Amino acid sequence: MLKEKELLESIETGKKRIPVLLKELIAARTVNPPGNEFLAARIICRELKKHRIKFSKYEKIKGRTNIIAQLGKGSPRLCIACHSDVVPAGENWKTPPFKGVVKNKKMYGRGTEDDKGPLAATLFVLTVLKKFEKEMNGSLIAMFAADEEAGSKLGADYLLKEKKFKADYAIIPDIGSKMEEITIGEKGIMHVLVESIGKQAHGSTPQKGVNAIWNMNAFLNELKKWKMKFKKVKYFSKPTLNIGLIHGGSSFNTVPAKCTTEIDIRYLPGQKAAMLLKEIKAIARKTEKKNKKAKFKIKLIEKQEPFILSQTHPLIKSIKKNTRKVLKKTPRITTSSGTTIAKKFVKRKIYAIGFCPGNNQMHKSNEFIELKQLEQFAKIIALTAKDLLF
Numbered sequence: 222m223l224k225e226k227e228l229l230e231s232i233e234t235g236k237k238r239i240p241v242l243l244k245e246l247i248a249a250r251t252v253n254p255p256g257n258e259f260l261a262a263r264i265i266c267r268e269l270k271k272h273r274i275k276f277s278k279y280e281k282i283k284g285r286t287n288i289i290a291q292l293g294k295g296s297p298r299l300c301i302a303c304h305s306d307v308v309p310a311g312e313n314w315k316t317p318p319f320k321g322v323v324k325n326k327k328m329y330g331r332g333t334e335d336d337k338g339p340l341a342a343t344l345f346v347l348t349v350l351k352k353f354e355k356e357m358n359g360s361l362i363a364m365f366a367a368d369e370e371a372g373s374k375l376g377a378d379y380l381l382k383e384k385k386f387k388a389d390y391a392i393i394p395d396i397g398s399k400m401e402e403i404t405i406g407e408k409g410i411m412h413v414l415v416e417s418i419g420k421q422a423h424g425s426t427p428q429k430g431v432n433a434i435w436n437m438n439a440f441l442n443e444l445k446k447w448k449m450k451f452k453k454v455k456y457f458s459k460p461t462l463n464i465g466l467i468h469g470g471s472s473f474n475t476v477p478a479k480c481t482t483e484i485d486i487r488y489l490p491g492q493k494a495a496m497l498l499k500e501i502k503a504i505a506r507k508t509e510k511k512n513k514k515a516k517f518k519i520k521l522i523e524k525q526e527p528f529i530l531s532q533t534h535p536l537i538k539s540i541k542k543n544t545r546k547v548l549k550k551t552p553r554i555t556t557s558s559g560t561t562i563a564k565k566f567v568k569r570k571i572y573a574i575g576f577c578p579g580n581n582q583m584h585k586s587n588e589f590i591e592l593k594q595l596e597q598f599a600k601i602i603a604l605t606a607k608d609l610l611f
């Protein structure tokens with residue numbers, strides 16, 4: 222039987238491999254768009270081959286490479302879902318963003334935290350556990366997905382939809398920081414388009430037209446007064462509404478015939494998107510009544526349902542226990558107002574939680590990761606795999 226001591230010693234002995242892999246991965250420019258995840262995939266495949274780990278490559282579009290690696294077989298199946306693309310470097314870097322420069326035990330570079338650091342640690346854990354594969358009683362699946370930063374259509378979405386792998390539960394090392402949190406739920410998201418329809422006229426004769434911008438203004442004032450109904454849900458903050466975009470008019474001396482705005486609503490389990498949409502429509506009707514000739518069209522562009530998972534799952538218990546062991550502290554249970562690929566897993570009945578090293582560096586300039594944290598993360602996921610799959 223695999224002994225904890227033996228496992229931790231293997232990690233200690235080999236851990237220098239993590240920054241080596243990470244540095245290589247940072248240099249593989251997988252900025253999405255265009256992605257080019259095949260550049261990172263080359264490094265990952267080479268490492269997997271070297272250790273004789275079973276894997277498959279999947280591409281919905283050439284060059285946008287996804288890799289699914291597997292140790293052991295059958296259920297239970299634990300998936301660690303990482304992604305290999307990154308966001309653009311942006312400005313104000315003190316070191317070359319695609320170089321992986323180490324200073325004060327931290328590595329700087331685009332993707333060090335999001336998500337190539339956790340990816341390198343996961344890849345390393347696979348190579349360590351490979352030695353004990355014969356003793357496994359289940360499977361460890363590592364997903365190295367493309368396209369996470371642009372919606373996952375060519376990555377996790379595609380892999381899940383086309384059933385390229387099976388999993389019972391998953392760790393998404395792409396949310397939270399310092400391994401202090403386990404994310405077990407996410408708010409839902411609604412993207413709503415509001416169109417104000419007016420009538421065009423010359424700017425010198427506004428009385429002959431219907432000004433779509435003034436009417437939108439009236440609508441937004443009503444919307445601002447809206448008190449969304451909701452029941453408080455443990456671990457969640459309140460639902461929110463944001464106006465993110467407004468467009469209207471064609472020139473300063475024309476009465477605008479059209480004005481559109483786009484709304485972002487983050488809602489709680491228990492709230493229904495259909496109900497919220499109905500309320501927005503009611504606000505539009507009310508504005509139409511108050512403002513003669515005002516006319517609005519409301520359209521739901523996209524929605525993703527919220528979720529909350531049980532916090533007594535064996536995966537949570539194991540992560541808590543092992544984090545205590547490695548870090549001498551217990552991660553707290555939390556939820557997110559944002560959206561990760563966890564939603565896509567949960568939709569397909571895979572129990573998926575967020576758990577991650579890092580210092581909230583995602584998408585920032587001078588992104589870094591503390592190398593110590595990657596070692597600790599590797600230990601925690603290796604011990605968790607041991608608990609659940611051996």
Ligand SMILES: [Zn+2]
Pocket residue numbers: 304335336369395
């Ligand atoms: Zn990410």
